[in-house]
Amino acid sequence: xxxxxxxxxxxxxxxxxxxxxVLPDEVMADPAKELRARNLSRELRCMVCxxxxxxxxxxxxxxxxRLLVRERIAAGDRDEEVIDFLVARYGEFVLLKxxxxxxxxxxxxxxxxxxxxxxxAVWRRTRRLGTDESEAGNRPLTADEEARLSxxxxxxxxxxQPPSGRPAASRISAS
Amino acid sequence: MIAEAGHYALVLALALALIxxxxxxxxxxxxxxxxxxxxxxxxxxQLLFVAASFAAxxxxxxxxxxxxxxxxxxxxxxxPMIYKITGVWGNHEGSMLLWVLILxxxxxxxxxxxxxxxxxxxxxxxxxxxxxxxxxxxxxxITSNPFLRIQNPPIDGRGLNPVLQDIGLAVHPxxxxxxxxxxxxxFSFAIAALIEGRIDPAWARWVRPWTLMAxxxxxxxxxxxxxxxxxxxxxxxWWFWDPVENASLMPWxxxxxxxxSALVMEKRNALKVWTILLSILTFSLSLLGTFLVRSGVLxxxxxxxxxxxxxxxxxxxxxxxxxxxxxxxxxRASSLKQGGLFAPISREGALVLNNLFLTTACATVFIGTLYxxxxxxxxxxxxxxxxxxxxxxxxxxxxxxxxxxxFGPMLAWKRGDLYGAAQRLMAAGVxxxxxxxxxxAWARGGSALAxxxxxxxxxxxxxxxxxxxxxxxxxxxxxxxxxxxxRGLPRSIWGTAFAHAGIGVALIGIVCxxxxxxxxxxxxxxxxxxxxxxxxxxxxxxxxxxxPNYRELVASFTVSSGGERLAAMTPSKRNFTARGAxxxxxxxxxxxxxxxxxSLGDPTPDxxxxxxxxxxxxxxxxxxxxxxxxxxxxLSLSDRRLRVGxxxxxxxxxxxLQAAE
Numbered sequence: 001x002x003x004x005x006x007x008x009x010x011x012x013x014x015x016x017x018x019x020x021x022v023l024p025d026e027v028m029a030d031p032a033k034e035l036r037a038r039n040l041s042r043e044l045r046c047m048v049c050x051x052x053x054x055x056x057x058x059x060x061x062x063x064x065x066r067l068l069v070r071e072r073i074a075a076g077d078r079d080e081e082v083i084d085f086l087v088a089r090y091g092e093f094v095l096l097k098x099x100x101x102x103x104x105x106x107x108x109x110x111x112x113x114x115x116x117x118x119x120x121a122v123w124r125r126t127r128r129l130g131t132d133e134s135e136a137g138n139r140p141l142t143a144d145e146e147a148r149l150s151x152x153x154x155x156x157x158x159x160x161q162p163p164s165g166r167p168a169a170s171r172i173s174a175s
Numbered sequence: 176m177i178a179e180a181g182h183y184a185l186v187l188a189l190a191l192a193l194i195x196x197x198x199x200x201x202x203x204x205x206x207x208x209x210x211x212x213x214x215x216x217x218x219x220x221q222l223l224f225v226a227a228s229f230a231a232x233x234x235x236x237x238x239x240x241x242x243x244x245x246x247x248x249x250x251x252x253x254x255p256m257i258y259k260i261t262g263v264w265g266n267h268e269g270s271m272l273l274w275v276l277i278l279x280x281x282x283x284x285x286x287x288x289x290x291x292x293x294x295x296x297x298x299x300x301x302x303x304x305x306x307x308x309x310x311x312x313x314x315x316x317i318t319s320n321p322f323l324r325i326q327n328p329p330i331d332g333r334g335l336n337p338v339l340q341d342i343g344l345a346v347h348p349x350x351x352x353x354x355x356x357x358x359x360x361x362f363s364f365a366i367a368a369l370i371e372g373r374i375d376p377a378w379a380r381w382v383r384p385w386t387l388m389a390x391x392x393x394x395x396x397x398x399x400x401x402x403x404x405x406x407x408x409x410x411x412x413w414w415f416w417d418p419v420e421n422a423s424l425m426p427w428x429x430x431x432x433x434x435x436s437a438l439v440m441e442k443r444n445a446l447k448v449w450t451i452l453l454s455i456l457t458f459s460l461s462l463l464g465t466f467l468v469r470s471g472v473l474x475x476x477x478x479x480x481x482x483x484x485x486x487x488x489x490x491x492x493x494x495x496x497x498x499x500x501x502x503x504x505x506x507r508a509s510s511l512k513q514g515g516l517f518a519p520i521s522r523e524g525a526l527v528l529n530n531l532f533l534t535t536a537c538a539t540v541f542i543g544t545l546y547x548x549x550x551x552x553x554x555x556x557x558x559x560x561x562x563x564x565x566x567x568x569x570x571x572x573x574x575x576x577x578x579x580x581x582f583g584p585m586l587a588w589k590r591g592d593l594y595g596a597a598q599r600l601m602a603a604g605v606x607x608x609x610x611x612x613x614x615x616a617w618a619r620g621g622s623a624l625a626x627x628x629x630x631x632x633x634x635x636x637x638x639x640x641x642x643x644x645x646x647x648x649x650x651x652x653x654x655x656x657x658x659x660x661x662r663g664l665p666r667s668i669w670g671t672a673f674a675h676a677g678i679g680v681a682l683i684g685i686v687c688x689x690x691x692x693x694x695x696x697x698x699x700x701x702x703x704x705x706x707x708x709x710x711x712x713x714x715x716x717x718x719x720x721x722x723p724n725y726r727e728l729v730a731s732f733t734v735s736s737g738g739e740r741l742a743a744m745t746p747s748k749r750n751f752t753a754r755g756a757x758x759x760x761x762x763x764x765x766x767x768x769x770x771x772x773x774s775l776g777d778p779t780p781d782x783x784x785x786x787x788x789x790x791x792x793x794x795x796x797x798x799x800x801x802x803x804x805x806x807x808x809x810l811s812l813s814d815r816r817l818r819v820g821x822x823x824x825x826x827x828x829x830x831x832l833q834a835a836e
Contacts, residue, residue, distance in 0.1 A: 023776070023785060024697040045559045051417045053561065056410050058776075096561030103556060107546045111539040111568050118531045126519045145293075 022055065023063065028070055037070050040082055044069070045096050053096055178243050181231025182322040185272075188224040188279070189312040191217045195305035199298035203371075211294050214301035215286045221308065222283035229263075229276045232321055236263050242328035245269060245321040251334035251753045253724035261344040262335040267469060267485075268321035270348060274465070275311050277349075277356040281385075282308065285360060292381060299367035300360070307359055310492045318485045334724065334753030343403030347396060351423055354393025355461040358430055360385040362458030365451045366500055369507045379441035379450065384812055386437060386454075390430045391808040397423050398801035409759030409774040411789050413688075413797060416565040421544040422464030428537035429457040432530045439526050443588060445517060448508045449530070455504060459497040460537070466493050472548065521591040525583040532576040539568050577631055577682065580675050581638020584668075599645060603637035618691065625690040628682065635679030639672040666814035674807030681800025684768075687793040694790075698783040708790035710771060711735050712744075717784060725749040727760070730775055730784060734764060741766075746773040746786075768795040 022041075028034040041055035046062035054062040054069075065086070072082045086094050098104040141149065195217035202210025232245070236259050241247045249266045250259055258265075264273040282304040289297045315321070364382045368374040400423070405413040414420065433453040439446045466472070470486030517523040543560045551557055581603060585596035610633035614626035644650065646668060647660040695707050699714045706712075715731040732744040746762035761774040769792045776785025 022696055027696070043563045045561060051415065051559075051561060056412065056415075091557070093557040093559055096559050097563035097567065098558045098560060103550065103554070104546075104558065107542060107560065107564075108568075110542050111535060111572065114538050115531070115535045115572070118535060122527055122531060123519075126517075126524070 022066065026063070026066055026070065028074070033070075033073050036079060037066070037073055040069050040073075040079060041066055043083075043096050044086060045094050047090060047093060177231050177234050178240070178322040178324060181228045181235075182320065184224045184228040184231065185312060185316060185322075188221050188228065188275075189309060189316065191221045191224065192305045192309035192312055195221065196302055196309055200302040200370075203295040203298040203302070206295070208294055211298035214298045214305075218279075218282040218286035218301050218304070221305075222279040225272075225276050225279040229272055232269060232272060233260060233263050235322075236260065239332065241330070241332050242324050243321075244323045244325050247325060247329055247332045249332070249335050251332045251724060253331075253753065254334060254340070255723050257342070257345065258335055258340045262339070264348050265335050265339040265344050268315070268319045270352075271311070271315050271319050271469065272321055273349065274352055274356060275308060275315065277352045278304070278308050278311065278359060281357060281360050285385075295371065296364075296367055296378075296381075299370050300363045303363035303366045304359065307363075307496065310495070314485075314488050314492065318488050332753075334751065337725070337749065337751040337754060337756045337758045338407060340751075340758075341403065341407055343399065343407065347400045347403055350392050350396030350399055352396075354389050354391075354396050354430075355423070355426060355464060357385065357389025357392060358426060358454075358458040358461050360389070361433065361454040362500070365454035366503065368451060369503050372507060372510055374447050374451065374511055376441045376444050379437045382454070383434070383437045383441060386430065386433055386457075387808050387812050390427070390434055391805045391812070393423070393427050393430060394801050394805045394808065397427060398798045398805075402798050406761050406763055406772075407758070409761050411761070411772050411774070411787075411791065413794075416543075416562045418544050419468050421540050422467045425460040425537050425540050425544075426457055426464060428533050428540065429453060429460050432533040432537070433457050435526045435529050435533075439523050443517065443523055445523060446527070446530075447511050451508070451511070452504060453530075453534075455497075455500045459493075459500070460541075462489075462493050462496060466490060467544070517588070518590040520586065520593045522583065522586045522588045524591070525579060525586050528579055529576065529583065532572055532579075536569055536572045536576075539572060540565065543568070574631070577635055577678060580635050580678060581642070584642045584671055584675070585638075600634075600638055600641065603634050603641050606637040607631065607634035609633075622690055625686050628686045632679040632682035632686065635682070636676045639676040639679070643669070643672050667811040670807040670809070670811030670814065672807070673810060674804045677800045677803030677805075677807060679800070680796050680803055681798075684793050684796025684798075684800060688791050688797060691792050692789060692794075695786075695788040698779055698785050700781075700783040705788060707771075707788055708792075709736060710741075710790070712771070712773070712788060714784075714786075715743075717778070717782075720747075722749065724753060725751045728775070728778065730773075730786070732762070732773060734771060744771065744773055746775045748775050765795065768793050768799065770794050 022038070028037060038055060042053050044054045044065060046052045046054045046057035046059055046065065048061050049057045049059055052059075052062070054065045056062075068086070069082055072085055077085065083095070092098060098107060100108050195214055198217075199211050199214035202208070202213065235243050235246050236250050237256070239246065239250060239252050239259065241250075245266065245268050249262045249269070254262070262269075264270040282301060285292075285297070285300060285304070289300070292300070361382050364378065364385070368378055397420075400420070401413045404415070405411065433450065436446050436450045436453055440450045466486070466489045470483075470489055472486055543564055547558050547560050581600055582593070582596050585591075585599055586593070607630040611626045611630035614629040618626060643661075643664075646664055647657045649657045652660070693708045695705050697705075699705065701714055701716045704711055704713045711734070713733045713735070715733055718729050718731070720727050720729050727747040727749040729745050729747040732746075734741045734744055742764055744762040744764050747760045748757060749760060750757045759774050761772055764771040769790065772789040772791055774787050776787065778784045
C-alpha cells in the first residue's frame with residue numbers, strides 16, 4: 001500500500017515537459033536556488049503566449065518574468081511568497097495550476113468525485129446483478145434471421161461453403 | 176476550371192449525402208431492400224466525388240494556381256513539391272476537405288465491405304454517416320470554401336507556415352483524422368442500433384474492427400504529432416497538455432475504453448448500454464476536438480483558423496449531433512436489457528475497472544481543457560489550466576490503471592481468481608522489484624519516485640510477457656511444442672500482449688526523459704567543447720546557407736565519446752523569405768534509444784551563439800511504446816475471429832449468433 005501511494009504521487013512530482021528557454025545570463029549562481037526558480041517557472045504562464053510556461057517560452061515577457069522570479073528568490077522570498085507576489089501583480093491567470101478556491105472548486109473536485117461516484121455505481125451494479133439472476137431477454141430473431149442461422153448451422157458441416165447466398169467474406173482486417 | 180470542378184463535385188457529394196441520409200433509412204423502416212440498397216451506391220459515389228474534389232485542390236496547389244485564395248495564402252512557387260502537396264491540408268479549408276474525404280472513405284469502406292451486415296443495419300449506419308457528412312459538406316461550402324477565386328491574381332503566394340514545412344505534416348494530420356473520423360463508424364453503428372432498438376454481441380463484433388482501426392490510426396497520429404513537436408518546436412518537450420493535444424487525447428482515452436467495453440459486450444453480452452454510450456461519446460469528443468481546433472476558440476499553437484462564423488457553425492453541428500444522439504440514447508437505452516452476469520473479480524470486472532479509470536481520466540482532461548473557457552464566459556475571470564494541473568490529476572488516475580493492466584488478461588471471464596492471477600504475476604513482480612533496486616542504485620539525482628515508476632513499467636512489460644509464456648506453456652513443454660502453440664495462439668492474444676507492453680515501454684521512456692535528462696544552456700564560440708553525459712560536443716563553426724525557400728544559419732558540431740569521433744550534428748535556424756518567419760531546426764543524434772538534442776538560440780554580437788544541448792536518456796521509448804500499441808492493435812485486427820462472416824471460422828460465427836438469441 002505504501003509503495004502504491006508512493007507511486008501514486010510520482011507523476012505528480014514530475015514535470016512532464018522538460019523544455020527550457022532559460023538563457024545563460026539568467027541562471028542563478030546557487031544551484032539550489034536555480035532549481036527552485038526552474039520549478040517555479042514551470043508553474044507560471046507566459047501571459048502573451050499560447051499555453052506556454054515561462055520556462056518554455058522565448059518571449060521577452062517570459063524572460064522578464066523569469067528574471068523577476070529569480071529576483072524574488074534572491075531577495076529571500078519563499079516559493080509561496082514568489083507566487084503570491086506574481087498573482088498580486090498579474091492575477092490568477094499567471095498560474096498554470098489554479099489554486100483550490102471557490103471558483104475552481106469544480107475543476108479540482110470533478111475528477112475525484114467522478115472516480116468515487118463511478119466506483120460506487122459499479123459496485124452497486126455488480127451487487128444488484130449478483131441478486132438478480134434473471135438472464136436478460138432480447139428480441140426474438142426474425143424469420144429471415146432464423147433462416148440465416150439455420151443456414152449457418154448447416155453450413156458448419158461444409159465449412160468451405162459460404163452459408164448465405166451473399167458474396168463470401170468481409171475483409172475488414174488490416175487494409 | 177479545375178477549382179470550379181472541385182467545387183461542383185463537393186456540391187454533388189452534398190446532394191448524394193442528402194439522398195443517402197433519407198432514402199435508406201426510410202427503406203429500413205419500411206423493410207424495402209431496394210431503398211436500403213441505395214445507401215451502398217450513394218456512399219461509393221460520395222467517395223468518388225469527394226475524392227475528385229480533393230484531387231482538384233491538390234492539383235491547384237501542385238500547379239501553384241494563385242488565382243485561388245487558398246493556394247495564394249498557403250503556397251508559394253519556391254516551395255518544395257512535398258510541401259506544396261502537404262500544404263493542401265496545412266490550412267483550415269483544406270484540412271476540412273481532408274476530414275470529409277476520410278469520412279467518405281470510411282462510408283465507402285462500410286458500403287464496399289459491409290456485405291455481412293444485416294441489410295437494415297447497413298442502411299441505417301450509412302444513413303447516419305450521411306447526416307454527419309452532409310453537415311460537414313454544408314460547413315465547407317458555406318463557411319470554408321477552399322475553391323474561392325481572387326479577382327486580381329497575385330504573382331506569388333504567401334507560402335505555407337514555416338513551422339508546418341516538415342514531413343510531419345504529411346503524416347500527422349491524415350493519421351489523426353483517420354482516427355478521429357474513424358470513430359464516426361462506431362457512432363453510426365450505435366445510432367443505428369438505437370434506431371433499430373436491437374443490440375447484441377454480433378453488433379459488438381461488427382463494430383470492434385472499425386473502432387480498432389480508428390484507434391490504431393489515432394494512436395499513431397498522436398505519437399507522430401508528439402514526436403513532431405519534440406523536434407520541430409525546439410524546446411525538446413514532447414507533450415504540452417496543449418488544448419489541441421488534449422482534443423486528440425480525449426477521443427483516444429474514450430476510444431480505448433470503448434475497445435475494452437466492446438470486448439465485454441462481444442464475449443459476454445454485458446455492458447451494452449455503456450458500450451453504446453461510449454460509442455456516442457467517443458465520436459462526440461472527436462467532433463468537440465474538431466470544434467476546438469477549427470473554431471480557434473482556444474488560442475494555441477495549432478489554431479490557425481480564427482473566424483467566429485465557423486465556430487458557431489461547428490458548434491451548431493456539435494449541439495445537433497451530440498444533443499440528438501444523447502436524447503435518442505436517453506429515450507431508448509432503458510429498452511436495451513443488460514445480460515451476462517459476472518463477479519466483481521473477473522475479466523469483465525477488470526475491464527470495467529479499466530473503463531472507470533479511462534473515462535475519469537478523459538473527464539479530467541475534458542474539464543481541464545474547457546474549464547477556463549467556461550469560467551471566462553460565465554464570470555469573465557481568466558484562469559489558466561496547464562501542465563502542472565494535468566500532471567497532478569491525470570498521473571494518479573493512470574497509476575492504478577497501469578498496476579491493474581497485467582491482471583486483466585490473467586483473470587478468467589465470469590469469475591476470476593485474483594490470488595491465482597497474483598501468483599502467476601509473481602515473476603513479473605520480482606522483475607519489477609529488481610528494476611526498482613537497479614534504478615535506485617544507478618540513479619543519480621532526480622525524483623525518488625522515478626525508480627518506483629520504472630518498476631511499474633517493468634511490471635507491465637513482464638506481465639504481458641508472462642501471460643504469453645504461460646499460454647504457450649514455455650516452461651512446461653519442449654521448445655518445439657511451445658513454438659507450435661505460439662503459432663496457434665489467436666492473434667488477438669498477441670495483440671493484447673503487445674499493446675499492454677507498449678504502455679510499459681512508453682512509461683520507461685517518459686520517466687527516464689523527465690528524470691535523468693541532462694542539459695547544457697550557454698553560449699559557445701567556434702572550437703568550444705562541451706561535455707555532457709559522457710559525450711564531448713565541439714562547435715566547429717557557423718555558416719550561412721541557402722535553402723529552396725529559406726536562408727539558414729547552420730552550426731556544425733562534432734560529437735565524440737572518449738576521444739572517438741561519433742558523428743556530426745548540424746542544428747540550424749531558418750529564415751523564411753515568403754513569410755518573414757523563422758524556425759529552429761534542432762539536430763538529433765540517436766544513440767540506441769537515447770538522444771542528443773541541440774537547438775540554437777540567437778547569435779551574440781561577438782560571434783558566439785546561444786545553444787541548448789540536451790541528453791535525453793531512452794527518450795525514443797516514449798514513441799516506441801505507442802508504435803508497439805498500434806502494432807498490437809494491428810495484430811488483433813488481423814485476428815480471423817474479427818472477420819465476421821468469413822466462411823472459415825463457422826464456430827466463432829455461430830457463437831456470436833447464439834449469444835444473440
